[in-house]
Amino acid sequence: MGINENAKKNHDELFPGHVSILAEKDxxxxxxxxxxxxxxxxxxxxLDVIERQKVILAALIAMQCVNEFKAMMKGALNVGVTPIEVKEIVYQAVPYxxxxxxxxFLHATNEVLEERGIVLPLEGQSTTTVETRYEKGLEIVRQAAGNTVDNLLNTMPENQKHIATFLADNCFGDFFTRKGLSIQERELLIxxxxxxxxxxxPQMKGHIRNNLRVGNDKQKLLDxxxxxxxxxxxxxxxxxxxCLNEVAPEES
Structure with missing residues (x-):
């Protein structure tokens, strides 16, 4: 049968001129x-090629596939994913x-970027300070998740409430508020x-709801x-x- 022309074309777009060792041995x-x-x-x-590469990079981080990540990161850069976007995908993985x-993956990302002659560190993307991270975190979590964190802050036992505070100031205030990726992209990557x-x-279902709230519809998640x-x-x-069908059933 062989590798068909569409597959070759799409593969070559990511990896022009690449000679695969596996293609020879397997x-x-x-x-x-x-x-x-x-x-x-x-x-x-x-999903276009840039969107596809972003979600694949996020998946590979979550699964601990550092070698495949480095390979796919090179492909991502080849098709126009920016170094800042790659960095933000990696950073966004930390709270999840x-x-x-x-x-x-922090080291792997730096290694690939430096191989390409990109000077590190990249331009900073933070939009919060120690003083503002909590309020800005609450502001953006309300956009993405409604009153979920507010309810936790109001209902959790006193000895557990710090976890809800961390969701506001760290998970969202430190990471989600950063530039480089949109709120829609961050929710999709999560x-x-x-x-x-x-x-x-349970968390995935919550973030399916968040995706729908910020404008990533069911078809986007299915894609x-x-x-x-x-x-x-x-x-x-x-x-x-x-999980997707449970949160957003198909219309009959």
Missing amino acids: PEFIEVFDNFAFDEVLQYTS AGLGKVFD FVMLASMGGAE TITVLLPFIGYPRTLTALN
Whole structure:
């Protein structure tokens, strides 16, 4: 059968002139994977190549796939994802995947950027200070999640209330308020990370609601799941689909 022309074209857009070692040593596998991931899957999604690369990078961080991340990051830069956008995807992963998972990706990102002659650090993207992070965090969490954090602040036992405060000042105030990615992009990436890591279905449902609130409709989320399938596998894809259908049932 061989790798079809659409798959070759889409792959070459990301990796022009790349000679795959796996294509030489595992040709049958690469034939199946490339035809699926770089052609068949793309027939069922409206995400453009830049959007696709962003969500794939977020998924790879959540799954701890540092080598594939470096490869796909190079492809992302080749098609126009900016260094700041890549950095912000990595930073946004910290409050959701945790620094233990993200640490290696900070170094991997710097390594790829420096290989390309990009001087670090990049321009700062923070919009908050120690004094404003809490209020600005509450402001933006209300845009994305309604009164969810306010309810936690009002109802949690006193000895647990600091977690709700952290959601406002750290999770949203320190990270979500940054420039470089829009509120819609950040919510989509969070959905991707939660779907890809698995085991966070209650939080994923919450962020499905957030996505719908900020303008990422069900079709956008379905398109995203479709793009991720070759990289995260069927079990997590089907779990994400079940959560999506539970929160936003198909209209009869």
